Amino acid sequence: xxxxxxxxxxxxxxxxxxxxxxxxxxxxxxxxxxxxxxxxxxxxxxxxxxxxxxxxxxxxxxxxxxxxxxxxxxxxxxxxxxxxxxxxxxxxxxxxxxxxxxxxxxxxxxxxxxxxxxxxxxxxxxxxxxxxxxxxxxxxxxxxxxxxxxxxxxxxxxxxxxxxxxxxxxxxxxxxxxxxxxxxxxxxxxxxxxxxxxxxxxxxxxxxxxxxxxxxxxxxxxxxxxxxxxxxxxxxxxxxxxxxxxxxxxxxxxxxxxxxxxxxxxxxxxxxxxxxxxxxxxxxxxxxxxxxxxxxxxxx
Ligand code: C5P
Numbered sequence: 630x631x632x633x634x635x636x637x638x639x640x641x642x643x644x645x646x647x648x649x650x651x652x653x654x655x656x657x658x659x660x661x662x663x664x665x666x667x668x669x670x671x672x673x674x675x676x677x678x679x680x681x682x683x684x685x686x687x688x689x690x691x692x693x694x695x696x697x698x699x700x701x702x703x704x705x706x707x708x709x710x711x712x713x714x715x716x717x718x719x720x721x722x723x724x725x726x727x728x729x730x731x732x733x734x735x736x737x738x739x740x741x742x743x744x745x746x747x748x749x750x751x752x753x754x755x756x757x758x759x760x761x762x763x764x765x766x767x768x769x770x771x772x773x774x775x776x777x778x779x780x781x782x783x784x785x786x787x788x789x790x791x792x793x794x795x796x797x798x799x800x801x802x803x804x805x806x807x808x809x810x811x812x813x814x815x816x817x818x819x820x821x822x823x824x825x826x827x828x829x830x831x832x833x834x835x836x837x838x839x840x841x842x843x844x845x846x847x848x849x850x851x852x853x854x855x856x857x858x859x860x861x862x863x864x865x866x867x868x869x870x871x872x873x874x875x876x877x878x879x880x881x882x883x884x885x886x887x888x889x890x891x892x893x894x895x896x897x898x899x900x901x902x903x904x905x906x907x908x909x910x911x912x913x914x915x916x917x918x919x920x921x922x923x924x925x926x927x928x929x
Contacts (some may be wrong), residue, residue, distance in 0.1 A: 642925030643743040645734040665830035682719030707745035733882030742775030767871035779919025795918040800897035815883035873903040
């Protein structure tokens with residue numbers, strides 16, 4: 630999957646994420662929000678293919694017309710790498726999307742991080758991880774997490790990423806309600822009453838460090854109740870998810886995607902099939918540990 634094939638294409642996987650917790654501590658002077666979150670890589674992934682070009686140009690193609698074009702974060706990531714390294718080698722990148730657009734799962738951010746890490750390796754640039762994290766933060770608040778992947782504590786605007794021990798693997802059902810939620814609008818709608826004290830994230834991070842386990846009652850998302858109020862389709866989907874047999878349902882990021890975790894594939898599949906029969910947009914997937922997330926990007 631990740632070796633360069635004889636035609637000179639190099640393939641890499643960009644996994645999506647969920648937020649196991651998302652605390653919003655308050656609004657900052659720069660307009661962003663101070664966050665504390667435990668993020669987790671999931672097996673749903675986009676595929677990027679890289680090929681060297683003669684000349685100095687950047688070419689890009691995405692199979693989803695809405696995301697095809699130079700304003701895609703992938704192209705901005707190439708530009709950031711060119712500025713950081715001075716490298717002028719031509720490159721063509723093709724992106725096949727499997728993660729939902731505007732889903733709260735960081736699909737575009739993961740694609741951008743995959744470009745930074747892959748070009749750093751491929752161009753032999755030797756940028757240290759600390760610098761890659763800085764470049765990632767310039768591209769977007771969720772991008773630094775994807776440089777590391779696995780399970781991690783994410784703080785600040787999203788730029789402070791501390792790896793946590795891998796969780797035991799869990800099965801997961803994802804349900805995308807039929808609405809688009811804009812991240813800036815989701816954050817703008819928050820009032821001080823929605824802010825949380827960071828305890829949910831601190832407790833979950835401590836539990837993962839100490840016990841290596843995930844207390845399912847420790848999940849929380851400070852954006853969720855307002856999104857459910859503003860988008861009835863999200864509240865309705867949440868109810869349907871519970872009715873289908875999920876014990877605990879939570880929104881990822883700024884939504885609208887909802888997730889439920891299961892220790893067994895059979896348990897997850899029962900809920901997945903029930904939702905599928907209702908015609909809902911669902912995925913049956915699982916958590917991905919750091920080594921597996923990074924293996925999607927090993928080249929030799
Ligand atoms: O960093 P990024 O461009 O991905 O963020 C998108 C939007 O989400 C920001 O413009 C901001 O409105 C909101 N946001 C925020 N606080 C964060 C991250 C994102 O308010 N920590």
